[in-house]
Amino acid sequence: MYKEHPVFQKPRDENAKIWRYMDFTKFVSLVDRKALFFSRADKLPDKFEGSYSKANIELRPTVYKNKIPEHILRQFAYSFKEMRKFFLINSWHLSECESAAMWKLYLRSDEGIAIQSTFTRLTKSFDKHPEDDIHVGKVKYIDYETDWLPEGNLFYPFLHKRKSFQHEQELRAIIVRIPYKERKHGKDDLEVDLKKEVVDVGVYVNVELDVLSERVYVSPTAQEWFNSLVDSILRRYEIEKKIEQSSLAKGPLF
Secondary structure, three states: OOOOOOOOOOOOOOOOOEEEEEHHHHHHHHHOEEEEEEEEEHHHHOOOOOOOOHHHHHHHHHHHHOOOOHHHHHHHHHHHOOOOOEEEEEEEEEOOOHHHHHHHHHOOOOEEEEEEEEHHHHHHOOOOOOOOOEEEEEEEEEEEOOOOOOOOOOOOOOOOEEEEHHHEEEEEEEOOOOOOOEEEOOOOOOOEEOOOOOOEEEEEEEEHHHOOOOOOOOOOOOOHHHHHHHHHHHOOOOOOEEEOOOOOOOOOOO
């Protein structure tokens, strides 16, 4: 279920449009499972996910002088790297209009779909998933050579990315699943898992699709047969959304 968190920055307008671009197979998975996929942070393509900046590494001995010994800071660095496997991320593009760059970035063929939602719709779509606290906020883009990335909360490195990715204008939904154990005092004094083990690649989180999706678009270069196919799938799964062709398909006027 969605839960606000002080580290997560909302869009200024909570009805701001967000987009998720996907190929046909991921679209079918979404409507069939009625679930969004949250990937482990360490499985995402950007190897900098969950890391701190060069400035943090260089300045920590000075910032924490006489507070935290240097050998403890080095242990923290190892712990931060390991923590990435416990943070699960689902990403959206924050924009009031379609993005030609996003269509090209996330699709390998003409058969693509974009789900257009809003910040409010996304957060409300998690209402029937009480198993996890789901936090949602904007990604901030910084220079990882010179900028200090805030410390003091484990979410900070997952809400910052390098400026090279600024075109993504990303909004992230994040879940934390840290396995822990509790000692059970009994005959064999066993340790009993209270949460599931570390997930392999990611998890599917149930959502209400009619709440989540405001509009469904097909790619600018999609053919009519594909539009009909997507419409048929939505009707089969009783999702009452009208299919719209990307506005980028329109020709120029002279």
